[in-house]
Amino acid sequence: MTEPAWLTVLTTTDSEDKAQELARGAVEARLAACAQISGPVTSVYRWQGALETAQEWQVLLKTTALRYDELEAHLLVAHDYDTPEIIATPVVRGSTRYLSWVAAETAPPAAL
Numbered sequence: 001m002t003e004p005a006w007l008t009v010l011t012t013t014d015s016e017d018k019a020q021e022l023a024r025g026a027v028e029a030r031l032a033a034c035a036q037i038s039g040p041v042t043s044v045y046r047w048q049g050a051l052e053t054a055q056e057w058q059v060l061l062k063t064t065a066l067r068y069d070e071l072e073a074h075l076l077v078a079h080d081y082d083t084p085e086i087i088a089t090p091v092v093r094g095s096t097r098y099l100s101w102v103a104a105e106t107a108p109p110a111a112l
Contacts, residue, residue: 003065004090006099011075012043012056012085019057025078031071032061033105065090067106 009032013019016039023035039057046052063071068088075086091099 004092005065006091006094006102007063007065007068007088008091009061009063009068009071009075010085010087010089011059011061011079012041013059013079013081014054014056016040016057018080019059022059022075022078023061026061026063026071026074029070029074030106030108031067031074032063033102034062036060062102064103064106067108 011022013022016037019037019039023032023037026032027035037057037059040055041058042053043056044051044053061071072086072088075084
C-alpha cells in the first residue's frame with residue numbers, strides 16, 4: 001500500500017488563544033496550508049490515574065505526508081501539553097485543485 005500524499009492532522013488545546021497560536025504558527029511555517037479551529041469541545045480522558053473532563057479547542061491542519069514529521073516536531077515544541085494529541089488521518093481523495101493548493105502551500109523551501 002502506498003503512503004497517502006495528503007493528511008489532516010488533529011491536535012487539541014485548552015484555550016481558543018492557544019489554538020490560534022498553534023494554527024498560525026503551523027501555517028506561517030508552511031507546515032500546513034490551512035488550519036481550522038473548532039470548539040469548545042468536551043474531552044473526557046484518563047490522565048495520571050484520574051478521570052478528567054476538560055473543555056478544549058480542536059485544530060485541524062491540512063498538510064502533505066512529506067511535511068508531517070516537521071509539523072509534528074513543530075507542534076511538540078509549540079504545544080504546552082505534556083503529551084499533546086497529534087493524530088494524522090490520510091486524505092484518500094479530494095478535489096484536485098484543493099489538494100494541489102495544499103501541496104503548493106506546504107512545499108519545502110528549495111535547496112540552495
